[in-house]
Amino acid sequence: MAVLTARRLRRSLLALLITAAVVLPLSAAAHPGIPAPAPAVLAPLTASTLDEAYAANRANAAEASRMAEAHGDRGRAAVDRALAGPSRTLLAFDGRGSGRVTEVFGDLAHADRIAVLVPGSDTTLDTYARFRATATALYAQLVRHAPNGTRPAVVAWLGYETPATISTTVLTPTRADQAAPKLREFIRQLHGITARQAHVTLLCHSYGTVVCARAASGPGVDDIALVGSPGTGVDSAAALHTSARVWAARGGDDWIAEVPHVSADLFGITVGFGTDPVSPVFGARVFAAGDGGHSDYFTPGSVSLANLARIVLGDTSEVTRA
Template sequence: MTTRSRTARTPRRVRLRRGVLAALVAASVALPVSGAAGATEVPAPAPADLAPLRAATGADLAARYAARRDDLRAAADAAEEHGSHKRAAALRELAAPERKFYSFDGRDGGRSVEVFGDLARADRIAVLVPGADTSVDHYDRLRNAAEALLREAGPRTAVVAWVGYRTPATVSTDSITAGRADGAAHELTAFSAELADLRPGTPASYLCHSYGAVVCTLAAPGLSAANLVLFGSPGVGTDAVRAADLGGRAVVWAGRGSADWIGGVPHVSLDLGITTVGFGADPAAPEFGALPFDAGDSDHSGYLSPGSASLTHLTGIVTGEVAPADTRKAPRENTATPGNTVSGRA
């Protein structure tokens, strides 16, 4: 192919990417307008102002969880008074005696951090950072994912479901810009420091899905993380073109299921003047340099589904049974040896 023919094709490729992103913007603006126009925030009281924990003892954590249950019940009462019966019912379910919320704030759509397992005694911690459409009203999928990971990893693991930001709607302009992720990254960095102070020396893996992967890459320089795992990611949300550009000391992993629609999203970043859409480099691309893990045939919502190859290999990263050395020896489509299949670990 001549230089001229190559250069002639490049503008068409650029125009195609611009066209796809323009269509995304148009759809994001048009589709939610009718719903957004009448939307109102459900009121909630401010949570109790608790002193920072100095250590993750069982007694101190139990007191923290009890206080947050009170906050959840107060938010449920406020929602009921407002006439938001569905939200009230969801909050009362979250306030069940067996649930362990490290933090909760029902204002502005809600923020929460829930613990699964024994944070006081765990030998390792997995922090799940979800993407779009995760909220008090749409929480079951994240809870199911956390419980599936805990079952697979075993009782020596604590799983933390971190919803420390107002996640964007899937079909919205917020979901194709890094605006929400910028603020969320600061919150995640602060939580990471708090967790490291509570459990010094305990390795923490951050498992970041979809838009949550953008949050994690922006937070990467300040995360106290052993592993940073990006899956179903629309891009990195920064100018990074390689994993080493993200900063921080975490080992960076990436994977994408063969049935995940996000693989068809253009991994570009376009400055439209009033905003920038797209998230830049694809962390699952070989040239990015992240360590690959086998995500199997997962679709966009199925990475932590029970019995999936993706859950098996994500668990192996958390427990240390899938190590960086394994991925260098194994082909990309099979990043774990048969002995790394994990289920019900001690």
């Protein structure tokens, strides 16, 4: 009983902090300006230009590392240097500001099952290792369970400026509205790269679910999974106007459950994201996510990771329901 009470108290306090950001803005410390080169100029992305793009982006990351080191930011220099490693396969890289990176796991050109991970708040180049860990865990799960002849790939898409968790921005759709056209364009590019007619699944976490909701009406997406969602900004899955199957899950210890699922207009600004995607009224296919917390959906061995992999691989009859 004491453990349950402590969990509820912790989740309530976290929810209170986020909700308070509406009236008491608390911005995360901004990363100081770090010099970095402009992104590499690439040929249009196709199967035949992938290796060229990977090499150009690694070279750009290496230059960004040198510039960050000269600027005195050893932390960012180390992040950029790791991304410049010879085994890294970067579809995109921009070391300026909070940074952008899109990384591939697997043989994208020949993949027929592609998962695109869309992250939530506080995901930047400086915290990218955490996001990358979710991608590697998912890719390992997919490879382990893919049927013979199935070629999975995972893309970690940090293609937008994510909001800070404790900020006014995280409770408004502004960043999602800016990100959605970029995500739609990226999905279009994906279909131009793959040699097969690939099945594309968007796996969206936290604020990333708002981004995916804004991009859902675009073509080329077969499944959308929303995990740890604060809401999507619409009242139902049907209101996403997508032909993709819409899935949703929330872990038993995810504090996002304590955030009010409301949407209101405050001084001309929409605050909050409305209906809970795991509620029956939303109409998503709700699947089990176990007892994990907000950052546990891709933990190796977890119920949620197993179900996410089944969705990506098309084993939907094996997905365990909540």
